[in-house]
Amino acid sequence: MTDSRSPTADSAPASSPVAQPPLLERLFRLSERQTNVRQEVIAGVTTFLTMAYIIFVNPNVMAAAGMDKGAVFVATCLAAAVGCLIMGLYANYPFALAPGMGLNAFFSYVVVGEMGYSWQVALGAVFISGVVFLLLSVFKVREWIIDSIPISLRQALAAGVGLFLAIIALKSAGIVTASPATLVTLGDLKSSDAILAALSFFLIAALAYRRILGSVMIGILVVTVIALIMGKVEYAGLFSAPPSMAPTFMQLDIAGAFEVGMISVIFAFLFVDMFDTAGTLLSTADRARLLDEERKLPGMGKALMADSSATVVGSLMGSSNTTTFVESTAGVAAGGRTGLTAVVCAGLFLLALFFSPLVGMVPACATAGALMYVAVLMTSGLSSIDWDDITEAAPAVIAAVMMPLSFSIANGIALGFITYAVIKTLSGRSRDVSVSVYLLAALFVAKFIFF
Incomplete structure (x- = not known):
């Protein structure tokens, strides 16, 4: 989710034929993947620096749901560490995981803010979606679902989540505000929040274009320093023991999440997580040259199980869906080829626990x-x-525009599926529509009529 201009795996340094530590060689098959410990450590550090912004962003987003910011910070770091460890030690792939962008905003601003559910119930929905994703991975149903959903809808879901994030960002900065005449209108661009938010965006985009490692994190920290100088925030130190996770640990309400009105929410958590993960895994594995002759990822089931398991664990700790980050491509470009890259990333997320005052x-x-x-x-x-x-x-x-306009990822998904099924059928191209799409479209129609 950061620099799309990152160099490809072709630019990775060539590995040396030096003998590797026996334990690491046995665990990660370093020689087989033509890599070494030094290369994997560099790749892990690179990946962490490109995605470390999540430890700043996720607590802020989920605090809007009324959750304790310190506890969410700890949950974010631990969920990321657990996900990276499972990916590294079980799947042996250089992909890093952390609570994903988009669904955390949907969690706070829609499920809790608009729909009125408690954050405990929302965490219950995240838990259920993770369990369903895990079962689909275990019983290998996920391939059938992923393959049966049209590529155009898959791309639209990601784009819609992006537009949803955009309107939330503009709203939180006061750049876009409500208007009784036009629904939304331009806010006060002279306000300090609007100016600092714009500066953050400009810095991040410019640094990313220049391929500066950790561009997102740098932009956040620079604006934080400016806010500190302006007196908008108070200096609280840099290091301390991790905050207590008690306010969110095991506080999820699974029973409450089984309410009928939460079905579409669980669908949204599941679908966005599943398609985002599958797409990220394949694109990143392609850059690492880990795909087989059929352009498939060997052991993809293990990678998906790592993702779904991390979501389940994260929900127990107090975080939204954990997913594979596309920032992993930065580590792959730096030479990451095995799970050791992900394990290094996990260690750095654990180290980040001691920077809570900065967050x-x-x-x-x-x-x-x-x-x-x-x-x-x-x-x-x-x-x-x-x-x-x-x-x-x-x-x-x-699908894409209805997510921000209805302020709901779930509504965008539902209307996208319904529109696809209806237009294809009326156009005489019903053969293009899979049984699963028709079934989901029918379920979404029933939801709008009866619930």
């Missing part, structure tokens, strides 16, 4: 710029849609 000083205007930057990257998927085929383009646009 507590980061203002919302600083993270708004990061949200806006991630939104830009996520909407890039619209470029791969077949715009010459209106039966593909129209449902994709409906």
Whole structure:
């Protein structure tokens, strides 16, 4: 989710034929993947620096749901560490995981803020979605679901989540405000929050273009320092023992999440997580040259199980869905080829636990710029849609634009599926629609009619 201009795996340094430590060689098959410990450590550090912004952003986003910011910070670091360890030690792939962008905003601003559910119930929904994802991975149903969903809708879901993040970022910075005449209007651009949010976004985009490692984190920290000088935040130190996780640990309400009205929310958590993870895994593995002759990832089931297991564990700790980060491509470009890269990343997330005072000083205007930057990257998927085929383009646009306009990822997914099924059928191309799409469209229609 950071620099899309990162160099490809072709630029990775060549590994040396030096003998590797026996334990690490046995665990990660370093020689087989033509890598070494030094290369993997560099790759792990690189990946962490490109995605470390999540430890600043996620607590701010989930605090909007009424959750304790310090506890969410700890949950974020631990969920990321657990996910990276499972990916590294079980799947042996250089992919890093952490609580994902988009679904955390959906969690706070829609499920809790708009729909009125408690954050405990929302965590219960995250837990259920993770368990379902895990079961789909164990019984290998996930391939059938992923393959049966049209590519245009998959791309639209990611783009819609990006647009959803954009409107949240603009709203939190005061750049966009409510209007009784036009629903939304331009806010006060002279306010300090709007100026600092814009500066954060400008810095991050410029640094990313220049391929500066950790561009998102740098942008957040620079604006935080400026806010500190302006007196908008108070200095609280840099290091301390990790805050207590008691306010969120095991506080989820699973029973409450089984309410009928939460079905679409669970679907949204599941679908976005599943498609985002699958797409990220394949694109990152391609850069690492880990795909087989059929362009498939050997052992992808293990990678997906790592992702779903991390979501389950994260929900127990107090965080939204944990997912594979596309920032892993930065580590792959630096030479990461095995799970040792992910294990190094896990260690750095654990080390980050001792920087809680710094995280507590980061203002919302600083993270708004990061949200806006991630939104830009996520909407890039619209470029791969077949715009010459209106039966593909129209449902994709409906799904993407309805997420921010209805302020709900779940509604965007539902309307996208319904539109796809109806337009394809009326156009005489019902054969293009899989049974699963028709079934989901029917379920979503029933939801809008009866619930």
